[in-house]
Amino acid sequence: MRLLHVFPLLVVTGWLLLALFGGWLPLQPDAIALDKILQGPEREAWLGYDDLGRPVWDRLVMGAQTSFFVALWVMLISFVLGTAIGTLSAWLGGWVDLVVVRLIDVFLAVPGILLAIALAGVMGPGLENVIIALSMVGWVGYARLARAQTLSLKHRDHVTAAVSLGVRDAHIVRRHLLPLLSAPLIVEATFGIAGTVIAEAGLSFLGLGVQPPEASWGSMIRDGTRYMLVAPHLVLAPGLAIMLVVLSVNLLGDRLRDHLDVRSRGT
């Protein structure tokens, strides 16, 4: 029970530390050792070597940087964009809201990952384009949530009281709406991070993400599939990394939601 409690925290902390400080470790993700191609784990490289004789652990750390970088940026951009659009749409109402709602519907009608593939395909491969593509898909969730929350908050008495006191609109949105709708949005953001890690891996798997020799967990899996039977560690290592990170972030998100939701807290 205690292990289950600490475990996701450990995994996420490890991921963060490797992503932030991995650059300072004495790693050589690009060093090719032709005599060690596809070799399994050994003392110098505890996760073995890939099809070009590069150490898998070093590349895994590099992949952690990529996935974290993408997840962070996509989350930030979609969060800010989505919250702004959703809140304003609900606050202003009228035709603005009508247009935004239709736009959200259109985005939701197309499967997100397909849209991202199409966008990334059009813009060409590259990390920046992956971030842009995923953000274009990601803002919709935040916008929908922020809009729904704002609509219910908008008619609360304290907002009416502020209007009656002559408080300016911008100030009302900043003081009376944003702080109150932040809790569910933050929970949404944690789940968003997990989703983005998978989406980035997916795009990289299709070759739309980082370009060689840069590493990403998705591209590592793609390279590894060809040798799955002879060297399963090439697929297992990044695959497990993705699974652990996504699972842990989701578990933390669940816990955060329970914590922020006063109703589910016992007396």
Next chain:
Amino acid sequence: MQQPLLEVNHLTTWFDTREGKARVVDGNSFRIHRGETFALLGESGCGKSMTALSIMRLLPGQAQGNISGQVLLDGEDLLQLPEAAMRRVRGNRIAMIFQEPMTSLNPVLTVGEQIAEVLRRHRGLSGAALQRRLEELLAQVGIPAPRQRLGEYPHQLSGGMKQRVMIAIALAGEPDLLIADEPTTALDVTIQAQVLGLLKELQSQTGMAVLMITHDLGVVSEMVDRVAVMYAGQIVEQAGRADFFAQPQHPYSQKLFEALPDMDKRDRLLSVIPGSVPPLTQTFQGCRFAPRCHRAWELCHQREPQWLPAGEGRSVRCHLYDRRVPHPQQTGEAPQPLDLAHATTGEVLLEVRDLKVHFPIRKGLLKRVRGHVYAVDGVDLSLRHGQTLALVGESGCGKTTLGKSILQLLRPTAGEVCFQGEDLTRLRGEALRRRRRDFQIIFQDPFSSMNPRMMVGDIIAEGMQAQGIGGDREQRLARVDELLQQVGLKPEHKFKYPHEFSGGQRQRICIARTLAVNPKLIVCDEPTSALDVSVQAQILNLLRRLQQALRLSYLFITHDISVVSYLADDVAVMYLGRVVEQGPVGAILGEARHPYTRALLAAVPRVHADVPRQMVKLEGDPPSPMDPPAGCHFHPRCPQASAICRECYPEQRQVASGHWVRCHLYS
């Protein structure tokens, strides 16, 4: 004397909390005889509902086993019964109806199915016999066209109808005892009168006993035979109805009466109970009311009073009635007088002319307007400086919409709102925003009207900041301190958050917030209807003191006639979006002309000692404002309606100086 139907002995119920054991019901004993109506009277949190739930053994999960004492139903101890046997008692021998008919009915089952459940379980009925009994029951609770209603779902019924269905469910088991937990609190007065009348009628037909749980002295006065007053988990006084209303004995009961707003108390402040109900987790040394009691002396703090007989069939738990102990000299409390001739200049502050607020109903793919809700439909009002205009009406009559549209929080569809000669409906943008400081609003629910993430100091200062008044930060902080003191709070409260305060304190904070911008007019939208009587008295006193000191004008929106009689100068009665009668408070309450006003006033339960009078009942429910009846809106329910009432809406007529009425009877 015959054996009582229900005998409760030393009933104690407790909850295990972090602070220790909370005894929500503490050693209570009472008896209910067959056919009798017994009331448990008390303010919120005094444990009256918990007493009822303990009798039914329906306590929330964690407190399930935390009951001690005896609950004897015909001599059989319910607390000793196994759960399976208890299930045969519930709904069968003891039935219960709750406050909120909305949430006590299952929304996905038909009305008939919900009543049938009881009949199948406890009466073993099925088939044609079941159907016959169902129709009989609905007819018995006064629901027209029972056969059709059986197939309907709860959302298709009005609030009063739902409560009738709840009563039918309770009656289905032919119970010996009916527990009614605030059965009419969520209903309008005219509907309340219908439901109370129905309960009485059914009781005389079936001979069942009723345990009525209520906070409303008026309901007690109209309905019951005997009453027990509860305070902080304990019954402090038991008496027959007539004795109790002639002379309540426990100081707490006396205070409840004195705190009731009333026409006779207009010239003074209402009596209040200082402090608040003590936490029930402590072990009480003396009398638990002593810290708030104006007649308490040392003994009260040291020793818990025992039950003392105080005449025929009545007893009280108070040292004052103990002849064996010496009493200190009485110190009578003089009521604080109010200067009634508050300086009114007679000049008109607010003039509303033919105000209309229509909400479009949009339907279909293209959101075409398919009709309107005529929330406010042509209202004229005027309010003079330093005076209080009360807007009275039942829920859904448009009084809140009217209040908000006067303040331009909702933009009116048509009409004028002249505030000091300036038409507010023409103001836009920055000009309106600047002008807003002159008119403010106080809401019914003080908690939702404050941002839970803001500190009290910031909440109060917000208006000054927005209007750019009150000087620099220092000066504003000083002004916040001053305002807090003005509404009876302490300056250090400004660093706390709203959830740390009680309901009454929160309402004080809301009042301080409106005062911060020095308004001339305050719209009070049911500011005390969520509060207990003793807290209501504090808020009403505060509002009246502020009115005198600051020459404020109030537009007081309420459904509570006693509050109106206490503080209004003028009254306007609304029905379905229109004002049907208006005039000075004395004229409206004393010589009402419009049949609706008369019915409304008659439906209000009176607090008095004499034999209960026959309540005047207004039949039916108010119609929908989406599709108001042609002619006079009131004619379908009016006992005096004639042909002309169905054809055209009556013009406004003056029947006495300043007393206007819209009714064909006077044209």
